[in-house]
Amino acid sequence: MYKELTSFCTDNTIILVAVSKTRSNAAILDLYQKGQRIFGENRVQELKQKFETLPQDIDWHMIGHLQSNKVKQIAPFVKLIHSGSSLSLLKEINKQARNNDRIIDVLLQIKIGKEEAKSGWDKSELLEQFENQNISSLNHIQFRGVMGMATFTSDEEIVRSEFSELKSTFDQLSESYFNDQKSFDTVSMGMSGDYKIAAEEGATMVRIGSLLFQ
Numbered sequence: 001m002y003k004e005l006t007s008f009c010t011d012n013t014i015i016l017v018a019v020s021k022t023r024s025n026a027a028i029l030d031l032y033q034k035g036q037r038i039f040g041e042n043r044v045q046e047l048k049q050k051f052e053t054l055p056q057d058i059d060w061h062m063i064g065h066l067q068s069n070k071v072k073q074i075a076p077f078v079k080l081i082h083s084g085s086s087l088s089l090l091k092e093i094n095k096q097a098r099n100n101d102r103i104i105d106v107l108l109q110i111k112i113g114k115e116e117a118k119s120g121w122d123k124s125e126l127l128e129q130f131e132n133q134n135i136s137s138l139n140h141i142q143f144r145g146v147m148g149m150a151t152f153t154s155d156e157e158i159v160r161s162e163f164s165e166l167k168s169t170f171d172q173l174s175e176s177y178f179n180d181q182k183s184f185d186t187v188s189m190g191m192s193g194d195y196k197i198a199a200e201e202g203a204t205m206v207r208i209g210s211l212l213f214q
């Protein structure tokens with residue numbers, strides 16, 4: 001499956017994040033040996049432990065809900081945070097990045113799915129923060145784009161319309177607040193069950209776990 005997925009991603013110029021949460025170091029090393037260098041985790045403790053025990057040239061992405069009081073633990077090494085989902089969290093990431101003399105890459109997680117439990121910005125709320133310049137002043141963060149999770153449903157049209165909405169939010173942010181800067185280039189959407197639809201709707205990064213590690 002790894003080969004199939006990497007060629008799908010290459011064909012569509014998409015970056016593959018191998019979601020390795022709950023997987024063993026041995027399983028991760030197996031993919032590493034095949035050439036995979038980007039792995040995503042959703043818990044701080046596990047992310048930190050894997051960073052410390054696996055090869056140093058792995059890029060570690062934080063893809064899950066992040067509590068402000070845990071940012072400190074991953075700030076020295078995390079490569080990309082997909083879950084930038086509130087102003088207080090962004091401020092804490094900015095602060096810890098500054099303490100580590102780093103600029104950390106972050107995606108704005110936007111709520112597109114219907115499940116209440118899913119975190120992320122409401123689009124209107126996010127635009128308001130940009131209008132008030134609360135976000136653009138965080139100069140130890142490099143905003144790279146957006147992330148979202150579609151509703152967990154077998155109805156493809158719902159999934160497609162949510163991905164399409166995320167892509168258009170990305171386009172709007174890029175134009176209005178990032179001057180179409182080249183560094184604002186990432187639309188992280190699509191998982192094992194819906195990555196093909198995500199690709200068709202403009203994903204530039206997919207996060208795949210179960211399909212890769214079965």
Ligand SMILES: *Cc1c(COP(=O)(O)O)cnc(C)c1O
Pocket residue numbers: 019021042063064149191192193207208209210211
């Ligand atoms: C677990 C997870 C994934 C991967 O899900 P699969 O269905 O196993 O591919 C992607 N994104 C997030 C945020 C996750 O927590």
